[in-house]
Amino acid sequence: MTPAPRGSVRQWLAARPVAAGYILAVGSALSYGTAQFVARIAVTRVAPPLVTTAFALLFGALFLLPLGIGHFRRARRAPGKAWLFIVLAGLTAASGVAFMYSAFSLVPLVVASPLGSVYPLVAIGLTHLFLQRLERVTPRLVAGAALVVAGVVLVVVGSA
Incomplete structure (x- = not known):
């Protein structure tokens, strides 16, 4: 693996898009796996699945807000059809989380996670x-x- 230059991590990743894609995919797997483990505990010990889903998505949105704030101007200029896809992506992603968290409340994580994957x-x-x-x-x-x-x-x- 090539050592990172003195520039930013973003510059290093931009210069190596395939490596960046693999790194981000591994980060995604680590994040999803950890989130599912934590959610299983939450839905069995803390709150019902839909409450857990709502709060998990709320805190996730609050976490992402500062990271994406610089891109909002460009997104506002997007055509209506593009917004339709953004809304559909959000609705289907939220539904997927709700279904998965509901499954965690009914069957073991080691069954629900692979099936949902x-x-x-x-x-x-x-x-x-x-x-x-x-x-x-x-x-x-x-x-x-x-x-x-x-x-x-x-x-x-x-x-x-």
Whole structure:
């Protein structure tokens, strides 16, 4: 790995977009995994799933607000269709969190988390249907997705 230059981390990441993507994906996995562990404790010991969801999303939004404040001017100028996608992304993400936290209150984390983690299959299917000009769904990708499903089946059946 190349050592970071004296410039900022942002400059280093901008100069290496693929490395940045991998680093951010690993950060995402660490964040999601930790959040699910903490949420399981919250929904079983502290508050009902929808209350936990509401507060988790509220605190998440408050955390992100200062990080994104500089981009709000540009976002305000976005066309209405772009805002539709932003709203849909927010609604579906919030629904996903609510469903997952509700699952945590009913079944063990080691079952709900892998089962809920097959969401990339939905993204792959939607990409194939609607984004064919932007991204390709290859046979290799489909084979990898099938392995994910097989792994989830093994985890769920093995935990039953």
